[in-house]
Amino acid sequence: MAEVRNKQVLLREYVSRYPKESDMYVTTSTLKFKLPEGTNGVLVKNLYLSCDPYMRNRMKKHPTYYADSLKLHSSISGYGVAEVLESGDSNFKEGDLVWGITGWEQYSIINETQSLFKIPHTDVPLSYYAGILGMPGMTAYAGFYELWSPKKGEYAFVSAASGAVGQLVGQFAKLLGCYVVGSAGSKENVDLLKNKFGFDEAFNHKEEAGLDAALKRYFPEGIDIYFENVGGKMLDAVLLNLRVHARIAVCGMISQYNLDHPEGVHNLMNLITKQARLEGFVVTNYYHLYPKFLEFILPFIKQGNVINVEDAAQGLDNAPAALVGLFTGSNVGKQIVAVSHK
CATH class of the missing domain: 3.90.180.10 (Medium-chain alcohol dehydrogenases, catalytic domain)
Incomplete structure (x- = not known):
């Protein structure tokens, strides 16, 4: 042998x-x-x-x-x-x-x-x-369409937006007609979000004096839908800027993975006052939708309407x-x- x-x-x-x-x-x-x-x-x-x-x-x-x-x-x-x-x-x-x-x-x-x-x-x-056509793509698809139930004209925020999942969520939101802002950790990635992926706005979270102030600057009327990839201080700031009936799809919390003692979140009362929904999900529970996902996304890729x-x-x-x-x-x-x- x-x-x-x-x-x-x-x-x-x-x-x-x-x-x-x-x-x-x-x-x-x-x-x-x-x-x-x-x-x-x-x-x-x-x-x-x-x-x-x-x-x-x-x-x-x-x-x-x-x-x-x-x-x-x-x-x-x-x-x-x-x-x-x-x-x-x-x-x-x-x-x-x-x-x-x-x-x-x-x-x-x-x-x-x-x-x-x-x-x-x-x-x-x-x-x-x-x-884009594997697990990260399916994660974006499931979180956006199955959990967010997005509507045209809504205000959408994506954290860690230049990553494999975030870049796709933002593009889905733009295709639907949402106003989309993303956060990233470098000027290069912020430029990528605005100039390559078509986000309306983007900011470098490392350069902001306060995340609450940054979100109020980009979302003066508040956030309808938030795709959560970061957790910790970012999630806490988002909770202060929700609109009524906002939805948060919790995909990951990369800011917490390397901490011995994860940061607490203090603004959960806003889920009540804004009648908002926060829901975590695991992509493997949505793999039965994979054929439907391919049928949906492949034409967009081939036509250049979704960039990878x-x-x-x-x-x-x-x-x-x-x-x-x-x-x-x-x-x-x-x-x-x-x-x-x-």
């Missing part, structure tokens, strides 16, 4: 506070290049990997929400795009292109094939299935830096890792 060298990114130790590149390491092992006898899994060649903020929580020994801890000295796992080389599952065959949960390595044996989706359209870049910006790190050696960079705001657009090209 042939063996191949398999470069991998492994977790060295569990992380507290901000992750460092040294919390991970790159090594090369050998892999038997054939599925074990009787397996129902698939052997894949990984093409692109997705760097996502939720992965930070999995780097803790005891995660604070639904995702399991990563195993020390084992390949990191996350969303990616891959080519099936051998299949023990009748739903997949050699040559199929898929996206879903895979390993941060050149080749992976995936036994939980229920986490994989076939890629039906290859007339767009395959890397899109690590972002990627920040691609080249090779597994650069994967730790790419993941850590999410938490310092060094990425411009959706952060991916290109492992191999089809």
Whole structure:
């Protein structure tokens, strides 16, 4: 049975506070290049990997929400795009292109094939299935259309707006005819929001003396819908600026992931006075809508009405830096890792 060298990114130790590149390491092992006898899994060649903020929580020994801890000295796992080389599952065959949960390595044996989706359209870049056409895209779609129930003319705010999810939520809102403002952590990303993604306004939250004052400046009449990616002080400021019957879709809280003691939120009374709704969601509960999502978004992409910006790190050696960079705001657009090209 042939063996191949398999470069991998492994977790060295569990992380507290901000992750460092040294919390991970790159090594090369050998892999038997054939599925074990009787397996129902698939052997894949990984093409692109997705760097996502939720992965930070999995780097803790005891995660604070639904995702399991990563195993020390084992390949990191996350969303990616891959080519099936051998299949023990009748739903997949050699040559199929898929996206879903895979390993941060050149080749992976995936036994939980229920986490994989076939890629039906290859007339767009395959890397899109690590972002806009994969989990981040589905997250934006579910939060915007299923939780927000948006209406034309409403005032929409998106935090961490230049990331994979936020950039898409803002574009959906503009397509519907909303007034959209986004926050980001650098001048480059603020320019991206206004000049590339078509947000009406955007601001650098790091340069604002006070977030409440910033939101009052951009939303003098208040906020109807807020897509929550940050939490902490940003959420507290938003609560002070809600309109009656506002809706908040809670996708993530990146400002809290690296704190030993998360920041409290003090303005929850405004949910009562503004008769507002705050609801968290997990994207996997909406994957049954994936065919509907593709049918909706592909024409917009092909017509240029929805723009996708990627920040691609080249090779597994650069994967730790790419993941850590999410938490310092060094990425411009959706952060991916290109492992191999089809």
